[in-house]
Amino acid sequence: MSFPWAKEYQPQNGFMQWMDERLPLPRLVYGAIGAGYPVPRNLNYFWNFGVLAGFALMIQIITGIVLAMNYAANTAVAFNSVEYIMRDVNAGWLLRYLHMNGASFFFIVVYIHIFRGLYYGSYKAPREMVWLLGVVIFLLMMATAFMGYVLPWGQMSFWGAQVITGFFSAIPLVGEPLREWLLGGFVPDNAALNRFFSLHYLLPFVIAGVIILHIWALHIPGSNNPTGIDVKSEQDTVPFHPYYTSKDGFGLGVFLIAFCSVVFFAPNMLGHPDNYIPANPLSTPAHIVPEWYFLPFYAILKAFTYNFLWIDAKLWGVIAMFGSIALLFFLPWLDKSPIRSASYRPLYRKFFWFGLLPCIAVLGVVGAMPAEGLWVPLGQVAALYYFAHFLIIIPMISYFEKPEPLPMSITESVLGKAETPAVGATPATA
Amino acid sequence: MVRPLGILVGLGFCMALVFALVTTVWTMATTPTEDPKNTPYFWQQEPRPANLPSSGPFAQFDRVQLQRGFRVYKEVCAACHGLNLVSFRNLEAIGYSEDQVKTIAAEWPIQTPSVDPNTGEAAMRAPIPTDRFPSPYPNEIAARAANNNAIPPDLSLIVKARAGHEDYIYSLLTGYRDVPAELPEALRPGVGLSYNPYFASLNIAMANPLTGEGQVTYDDGTRATPDQMARDVTAFLVWTSEPKLENRIKTGWAVLGFLLIFTILAYMSYRSIWAEKKGR
Numbered sequence: 001m002s003f004p005w006a007k008e009y010q011p012q013n014g015f016m017q018w019m020d021e022r023l024p025l026p027r028l029v030y031g032a033i034g035a036g037y038p039v040p041r042n043l044n045y046f047w048n049f050g051v052l053a054g055f056a057l058m059i060q061i062i063t064g065i066v067l068a069m070n071y072a073a074n075t076a077v078a079f080n081s082v083e084y085i086m087r088d089v090n091a092g093w094l095l096r097y098l099h100m101n102g103a104s105f106f107f108i109v110v111y112i113h114i115f116r117g118l119y120y121g122s123y124k125a126p127r128e129m130v131w132l133l134g135v136v137i138f139l140l141m142m143a144t145a146f147m148g149y150v151l152p153w154g155q156m157s158f159w160g161a162q163v164i165t166g167f168f169s170a171i172p173l174v175g176e177p178l179r180e181w182l183l184g185g186f187v188p189d190n191a192a193l194n195r196f197f198s199l200h201y202l203l204p205f206v207i208a209g210v211i212i213l214h215i216w217a218l219h220i221p222g223s224n225n226p227t228g229i230d231v232k233s234e235q236d237t238v239p240f241h242p243y244y245t246s247k248d249g250f251g252l253g254v255f256l257i258a259f260c261s262v263v264f265f266a267p268n269m270l271g272h273p274d275n276y277i278p279a280n281p282l283s284t285p286a287h288i289v290p291e292w293y294f295l296p297f298y299a300i301l302k303a304f305t306y307n308f309l310w311i312d313a314k315l316w317g318v319i320a321m322f323g324s325i326a327l328l329f330f331l332p333w334l335d336k337s338p339i340r341s342a343s344y345r346p347l348y349r350k351f352f353w354f355g356l357l358p359c360i361a362v363l364g365v366v367g368a369m370p371a372e373g374l375w376v377p378l379g380q381v382a383a384l385y386y387f388a389h390f391l392i393i394i395p396m397i398s399y400f401e402k403p404e405p406l407p408m409s410i411t412e413s414v415l416g417k418a419e420t421p422a423v424g425a426t427p428a429t430a
Numbered sequence: 431m432v433r434p435l436g437i438l439v440g441l442g443f444c445m446a447l448v449f450a451l452v453t454t455v456w457t458m459a460t461t462p463t464e465d466p467k468n469t470p471y472f473w474q475q476e477p478r479p480a481n482l483p484s485s486g487p488f489a490q491f492d493r494v495q496l497q498r499g500f501r502v503y504k505e506v507c508a509a510c511h512g513l514n515l516v517s518f519r520n521l522e523a524i525g526y527s528e529d530q531v532k533t534i535a536a537e538w539p540i541q542t543p544s545v546d547p548n549t550g551e552a553a554m555r556a557p558i559p560t561d562r563f564p565s566p567y568p569n570e571i572a573a574r575a576a577n578n579n580a581i582p583p584d585l586s587l588i589v590k591a592r593a594g595h596e597d598y599i600y601s602l603l604t605g606y607r608d609v610p611a612e613l614p615e616a617l618r619p620g621v622g623l624s625y626n627p628y629f630a631s632l633n634i635a636m637a638n639p640l641t642g643e644g645q646v647t648y649d650d651g652t653r654a655t656p657d658q659m660a661r662d663v664t665a666f667l668v669w670t671s672e673p674k675l676e677n678r679i680k681t682g683w684a685v686l687g688f689l690l691i692f693t694i695l696a697y698m699s700y701r702s703i704w705a706e707k708k709g710r
Contacts, residue, residue, distance in 0.1 A: 041707060080515070083515050083586075083587070086674070087515065087520075087673055087674070093674040093677070093678060094678070094681065097678075238707060242703050243703060243704065243707070246696070246699050246700040246703045246704070247700050247704075249696040249699070249700065250693065250696040250697045250699075250700045252696070253689060253692050253693030253696045253697070254693060256689050256692075256693075257686065257689050257690065257693060260682065260685050260686060260689060261682075261686065263682075264678055264679065264681060264682025264683075264685060264686070265487055265679070265682055267678070268590060273590060273591050273592055273593050273595075274591065276587040276590040276591035276671075277583075277587075277591045286630065303447060303450065304446060304447065304450055305450045305453065305454060306446065306449040306450035306453050308445065308446035308449050308450070309446075313450070316446050320443055320446075323439075323443065327436070327439075330432055330436060333432035333433070334432060334433055334436045336433065376454050376458075377451055377454050377455055377458070380447050380450050380451040380454060381451065383447055384443075384444050384447040384448065384451070387440050387443040387444055387447070388440060388444055390436075390440070391436045391437060391439055391440020391441075391443070392437055392440040392441065392444070395433040395436055395437055396437070
């Protein structure tokens with residue numbers, strides 16, 4: 001695929017030779033994540049997070065399959081079946097805490113992965129498809145996580161499902177019938193719990209499928225790198241194995257230490273106490289909040305409080321919340337700067353560090369807070385910046401920005417100018 | 431085309447937010463601020479630490495304390511609060527022998543619903559070790575009727591189901607106070623309610639359950655002060671919420687030890703593989 005100097009798979013023995021002629025699966029793996037995939041030599045630790053996300057998905061699928069053997073998707077017994085897992089199933093508490101916190105850590109690594117893409121311009125040509133498929137994966141993850149959170153049938157499960165499915169009722173005319181059709185009832189009940197369980201089991205495998213497309217699309221142009229400039233020669237790259245497999249092994253160790261510290265020593269830190277109360281449709285919790293990874297989007301939803309242009313504020317909020325993710329689909333064409341990496345884009349870099357990141361952090365905090373007092377205008381200012389950043393600032397910024405000089409090659413950026421042998425001296429443009 | 435459209439859509443969202451922001455600020459500026467003393471927040475108190483051995487990175491249970499706590503549950507709490515996720519047999523984990531558990535179950539003051547083996551009619555029988563702790567009320571209506579329309583929550587998961595966890599439970603149990611003189615009329619406890627600044631609404635339907643020293647007789651000679659009883663029963667409820675806590679902590683240290691060695695080895699192999707590429 002990617003580069004002419006990519007090593008070709010050589011079967012090591014007769015059996016592998018036989019296999020290669022009939023089902024070249026080892027050849028595929030060799031080219032995808034083995035020595036046959038040349039990768040820029042200058043990747044930093046932010047490039048570990050793609051592999052970590054794949055690993056987090058595997059943790060979720062494996063623990064999830066075993067949990068499903070003991071879970072019962074019925075509103076009468078769902079809550080107690082989770083407690084049965086926690087108390088009576090061998091190592092059930094471990095499986096359940098791994099799965100519960102695994103979702104959070106999946107989102108942590110995926111968010112870092114996304115922001116790495118935003119910072120180093122990995123969404124730009126020729127990697128638009130990689131980015132688009134990534135946004136699809138993100139949406140599928142959100143759907144899966146939401147439905148998974150409903151399964152224990154605690155108070156936040158029920159009321160979260162109530163609020164989120166309520167979004168559909170904001171759609172004019174068809175909203176309320178649509179919501180009832182999706183739920184199979186007027187409120188989340190047994191029908192909803194059963195279909196959520198079914199879909200929660202299905203979607204992770206859809207995610208795995210889209211990940212294969214994501215990696216396939218990545219291997220056509222090859223990986224981006226912190227300079228954002230193109231690979232020019234063989235010395236700009238190293239084979240994925242053993243160079244990046246070893247680095248990913250170390251990254252995986254650090255990730256697992258962080259993950260296991262939470263699983264074993266603070267497993268309920270990222271959860272909400274109310275979800276240890278069985279669902280009760282007659283008692284509304286004081287504050288309904290989603291899981292932490294949805295908080296920024298929840299804050300955007302809550303920020304729209306005015307019936308602008310005679311459109312209901314609730315509908316504005318729902319459109320904006322979905323729009324805040326949907327706009328990522330258009331990002332490769334909203335950003336016209338030919339420079340990929342923010343390391344050479346002084347203005348974009350400033351807006352990233354001092355605009356986008358604080359804005360997301362504020363939205364996250366506001367999302368967790370009740371909609372009262374100063375939290376409301378603060379959330380509105382942050383939401384305003386969010387849309388301005390992606391839809392106004394990024395499209396316009398390339399007119400005013402004067403990029404900083406790019407290195408001649410990836411090798412030069414690693415070794416410095418003096419030691420770099422002159423190769424294919426075309427001026428570096430991204 | 432994408433960019434002009436994007437900017438247009440962006441301006442649409444931003445205008446909607448500007449209008450929302452202006453109206454919010456305008457409403458805030460024109461609405462007189464409420465005296466904070468009129469909200470429960472002003473009177474609420476942060477939970478005090480329960481200082482139990484079951485918290486922190488070296489958490490463990492003090493089984494003698496859990497048995498004292500069980501005694502408090504049995505003699506005080508169990509009259510109104512169930513423990514429907516815990517079986518009598520589970521008590522072996524806090525140090526009771528199989529025979530002791532049989533006796534505890536057989537002598538339990540509340541009977542378990544059953545069926546008369548001869549007539550098939552509904553009946554009651556003494557619990558056996560495999561039974562869950564029987565609920566003190568046959569149903570919710572009975573629970574409400576007996577408690578001034580408030581349902582005493584089941585205590586199996588209470589520590590994990592409340593913000594502040596064991597600190598909150600301990601503080602609540604020892605938090606009954608006289609009503610402050612300057613407390614506004616609207617926040618004062620109504621009929622059948624008690625003032626407790628650790629409770630969200632300040633007024634709780636549960637009367638002070640731990641009223642005086644010696645309410646429970648401890649076998650191990652510990653003085654049964656209200657503070658001691660509150661601490662002990664909280665420790666017991668930490669166990670009912672998270673019975674596998676000690677397994678978790680022990681496994682956790684073993685896993686972290688393994689991962690640390692794995693990570694060091696992974697780092698060394700990473701460094702040695704990259705040694706010649708790093709240059710300089």
